[in-house]
Amino acid sequence: MATHARERLIEAARELFFAEGIRAVGVERLLASSGIGRASFYRHFASKDELVVAVLEERDTLWRQWLEAEVAARGRAPLAVFDALEQDCEQGNFRGCAFSNAMTEFSDADGPVHRVATEHKRAVAAFIAELLAEAGQPDCAALARKFVLLMDGATVTVVRERSAEPIRCARGIAAGLLS
Structure with a gap:
């Protein structure tokens, strides 16, 4: 119970x-x-903040499992992360990235909420770096950080514009980085 x-x-x-x-x-x-x-x-x-951390830790696990499954279904191509995000943002209740939102609400960069959100972004970048390495891309870590930057910016813009177009635009920019 x-x-x-x-x-x-x-x-x-x-x-x-x-x-x-x-x-x-x-x-x-x-x-x-x-x-x-x-x-x-x-x-x-012990506090509401502790509950926030638990929610974010659960969200991290579930979201990264979802992303990995979606990318695998699309052949593990690096650009598939954008295709998965586009699918996600076309859901009627899309409110952006829970981790970026949490970092905005909790400004203490040394606090537990910020640490969980930062670790999530690091794990996503590591996953993307893995995809890039599999695709034979050089300097995978730096390129993965650029992908995450594009993903984050596009996600915020989707919330503002209520359209999936920013994800498609970010995907196009990422494709340019791959050539």
């Missing part, structure tokens, strides 16, 4: 944080949405 309460808190937080923003959702709202009591909340998480 204890694990069930933890899972319900994480599920409620995941949905609310992504839809409304982390800072906009208070503990009372999380309790009401999850149906979990305050004492149970604090048995599982």
Whole structure:
């Protein structure tokens, strides 16, 4: 039962944080949405920030598994990361990158939320570097950082423009970097 309460808190937080923003959702709202009591909340998480970290860690695992599966389905070509992102952003509820959003809301670069988000970006860059190496590209680490920069910029622009066009544009720029 204890694990069930933890899972319900994480599920409620995941949905609310992504839809409304982390800072906009208070503990009372999380309790009401999850149906979990305050004492149970604090048995599982010392603070809301600790819950945020748990949500981001779960999101990191699931999102990177999704990306790797989507890229594998597209033949593990480096540009497939953009095709997967385009597919993701065409969902009706796209709100950008949860990790970039979290870094914006938590400005303490030494804090646990920022560290989890930064590690996510590092892991994505490592995955892209692996794809680039498989494709025979030189200086894979530097090129992967450029891909992540393009992905991040395009994702923010998608949120602003409500169109997948920025992802397609970023893919075109990335294709140019490969030649």
